Amino acid sequence: MSPIVSVKNVYKSFGPNQVLKGISFEVAKGEMIAIIGASGSGKSTALRCIDRLEKIDQGSIEVAGIRVDDPGVDLHRLRQEVGIVFQAYNLFLHLTVAENIMLALRHVKKQSRTEARQLALQVLEQVGLRQKADAYPEQLSGGQQQRVAIARSLAMSPKVMLFDEVTSALDPQLTGEVLRVMEDLAAGGMTMLLVTHEMAFAKRLANRIIYMHEGRVWETGPGSMLETPQTPELRVFLDNGL
């Protein structure tokens, strides 16, 4: 089966600082891939390039048949196929939880208010927050806000979901509730690509793990690779992290 995300030989610099030095990987439909690595290794940048929040300098990226590196790429279409969840939740603070989810459904998918509200409640149910539909983001805990952000992305029914360190700002208990939502998504067959520091979660659930080091894909393999690292860099990274 052809991959749904295909990253080939991608280079990206910010000024004189080369962040990605020719990375390549593929994600098949229904896979969950975890990208790990020290901060500054380029993992978040790689993720952001896939949703074209950053333009790449060289190489190619294809998502669901869309050439992301094409200068004239149809962002409107790309972003309906790809959902992304950020570390800082980025909910719209002037809107209620349900309105956060309904906004793009109404203005991008052109759904009626009733239709959008129904779908919003449905995805909120999925993340266990239906009772918070009419609360404002500021009234929720970090973990709840992040689950709303996931629901908001999910409601657009993307083919791929990207998660950029979504639990890094949360304490362990709140991290657990967000990871459970992600586990349910994976079990439901969603294609997921996540940048994470949750090693145990990655090891248990990811189909493959990509270890990035200094802008390169350094080591890649199944979850068990975390027990038998092949490179000294990964060994040091794991020792420092655990």
Added chain:
Amino acid sequence: MFGNFTSVHLYYLVGAIGWTLLLSALAFVLGAIGGGAVMLARISERTWLRWLAVAYIECIQGIPLLILLFVVYYGLSVYGYSLPSLVAAGIAMMIYVSAYLGDIWRGCVQAMPRQQWEASECLAMSRWQTLRLVIIPQALRLSLPPTVGFMVQVIKMTSLASVIGFIELTRAGQIINNSIFQPFLIFGLVGLFYFALCYPLSRWSEAMERKLNVANR
């Protein structure tokens, strides 16, 4: 103490407050429309439009309102467009207010976190949808205190329209003074009326700012 100052004079002054308020409202409404356009141009993705807005803001902010009033009122009349003084004052103040409000609002829009843009655009919303549905509603809250604060300035600046013969509060005071010559009483009263208009707005602006700071803490 009141000498020749009678209730007729007082009614005349109070009536003139209405004209001051009308000109203020005109300046504010027209200026807000212009200011909205200036703000949009100032944050446009088109470089030439951004530069045009910057040039407009810099120019207008560097010219006294009085000169704008002269240019619109006397300048245009030379070419045969003699405008009623209310219209001329309205146009001059629109130009002036739009440059300031445009700049104030530009600052508020740009103070919104970049992540709000990203989150919205990642939901496939266009730049215009993002601005209209996500950024401006949130920036609006931020912009209220400085906007109301500027309103106070606008009310006071309408007094300049007296020099092109528009009979608002200040001009009304001058007219009465010319006939009964009691400047301390008359202009003291005029000042008091301006204060009564401006003070509540100032307090309102301050209260909103305090509330906003608490919310952001």
